[in-house]
Amino acid sequence: MRVAMLSQVFAGDGAPERLREALRSTAGLGADLVVLPELPCDEWVPSSRDATDGDAERPGGPRHQLLATAAREARITLLGGAIVVDPDTGIRHNTALLFDEGGHLVHKYRKVHVPQEPGFFEQDHYEPGDEPPSPVGSLGMSIGLQICSDLNRPEGCHMLAALGAEVILAPRATEAATFDRWELVIRANAMTSCCYVLSVNRPTPERGVALGGPSIAVAPDGEVILRSEESLAVVDLESDRVEQARDQYPGYLATPASLYARGWRRAESPPP
Numbered sequence: 517m518r519v520a521m522l523s524q525v526f527a528g529d530g531a532p533e534r535l536r537e538a539l540r541s542t543a544g545l546g547a548d549l550v551v552l553p554e555l556p557c558d559e560w561v562p563s564s565r566d567a568t569d570g571d572a573e574r575p576g577g578p579r580h581q582l583l584a585t586a587a588r589e590a591r592i593t594l595l596g597g598a599i600v601v602d603p604d605t606g607i608r609h610n611t612a613l614l615f616d617e618g619g620h621l622v623h624k625y626r627k628v629h630v631p632q633e634p635g636f637f638e639q640d641h642y643e644p645g646d647e648p649p650s651p652v653g654s655l656g657m658s659i660g661l662q663i664c665s666d667l668n669r670p671e672g673c674h675m676l677a678a679l680g681a682e683v684i685l686a687p688r689a690t691e692a693a694t695f696d697r698w699e700l701v702i703r704a705n706a707m708t709s710c711c712y713v714l715s716v717n718r719p720t721p722e723r724g725v726a727l728g729g730p731s732i733a734v735a736p737d738g739e740v741i742l743r744s745e746e747s748l749a750v751v752d753l754e755s756d757r758v759e760q761a762r763d764q765y766p767g768y769l770a771t772p773a774s775l776y777a778r779g780w781r782r783a784e785s786p787p788p
Contacts, residue, residue, distance in 0.1 A: 517655045517683070517753045520547035521731045523719045524747050527559050532582055538748070539590035545750050548655045549593040553718040554664050554689040555610065556596050557582055562638045563723035571641060572599040572608045580613060580621070588619030593655060595685055597663070599642050600624075608642040612661045612687060614652065623652040625661035629669055635691075635725035648672075651681035657755055660711070662686040667698070667715070670705050677709035678771045682736075682758045686715040692729035699732060699740070707738030710761040712753050719747060736761035 520542040526535040542550055555561075557579040561571045573579055579598035587594035593616050600611040610627035626645025630638045649672050651660040660676030660683070667673070667686055676684055684705070690698055698715070706713040716731045733742040733751045736758045742751045761767045 517549060517657050518545070518547050519683075519714060519733075519751050519753060520545060520550045521714060521716045521733065521742070521744070521749045521751065522550050522552055522747065523716055523731050523745070523749075524556070525553065525559070525718060525722075526557055526582070531557065532586070535582065535586045536589060539586055539592060539594070541748060542592065542750075543590060545748075547592065547750060549595070550590075551595045551685050551714060551716045552597070552687060553716050554597065554687040555599065556687070557598060560689060560718065560722040560725055560727060561599075562636050562641050563725045565637045565640045567608075567641045572601050574601050574603055583613060584615050584619040584621065587615040587617060591617045593617055595661070595687065597687060600626075609645055610638070610642045610663060612663055612685075614654070614659070614661065616654070622654065623659070623661065625649055625663065627663035627666060628672065629665040631665055636689075649676050651676055651679050657682045657753065660684045664688045664690065667701055667705055667713075670701075670708065673705040673709040673711065673713065674771070677711050678773060681709075681711055682755060683712045683714065683753060684709070686713065688715045688731075689718045689727055690729060691726045693726065695729040698729075699743075702732055703734050703738045703740065706734035706736060707761075708766060710736045710758060710767040712736055712758070714751070719745075736767075737764075 583596040597612045612625045614623040616622045628645040632639040651658045658680045660681035714733045718727045730743045
């Protein structure tokens with residue numbers, strides 16, 4: 517599977533045409549899948565504690581339609597996202613949205629680990645996700661989704677791997693100064709889950725937040741196969757490499773899911 521990592525944001529005037537043009541640029545590169553950064557159709561609204569109705573949308577809203585149309589016109593699978601309002605509860609979630617080449621929504625995931633600090637007042641804008649991650653078969657490989665801070669709790673990556681994921685895609689919005697620690701945790705997640713882990717970052721400072729720094733792709737054995745601050749970078753992924761990592765240490769170690777589940781149930785009500 518060939519993946520285009522597109523470190524661009526498509527908000528404001530001219531966003532539809534800029535996205536279409538960016539996806540056209542990937543066509544000549546033979547990409548099967550394009551991955552965008554976290555909340556790619558918005559300015560970085562968590563820079564402020566002020567949430568507005570316009571920052572979010574109901575399922576199938578304008579950001580959804582922008583991404584779906586672009587995927588369909590380019591005939592390419594596309595991972596984007598938006599702040600989506602649950603129509604049953606009215607709760608807002610930071611939601612990754614995966615569209616196939618026909619523009620159909622084939623998978624979604626709600627960010628579980630939501631920061632709250634200067635520049636990242638995310639808890640004022642959306643609530644933590646309420647469903648565990650699960651993979652989806654696409655383009656010949658099984659794909660799982662995480663979003664940014666989820667990578668700092670490796671349970672999600674490990675769960676996806678145990679469910680058969682081979683590739684974990686993680687849109688991101690982080691500061692350039694913190695990239696070294698992000699690279700460390702992304703490599704650890706890849707090596708311990710024996711999955712490819714790809715993370716595309718927002719490219720430049722916004723609204724007083726020093727966003728930026730590389731996008732990164734890590735192989736299932738922990739090798740960094742791409743580290744780039746270019747707006748467009750391409751990487752090739754191979755199922756054989758996943759299988760090799762899972763045949764070697766630590767990949768062949770058992771995943772005692774029922775044992776872990778018992779421990780996490782105890783953690784839900786820890787002793788005082």
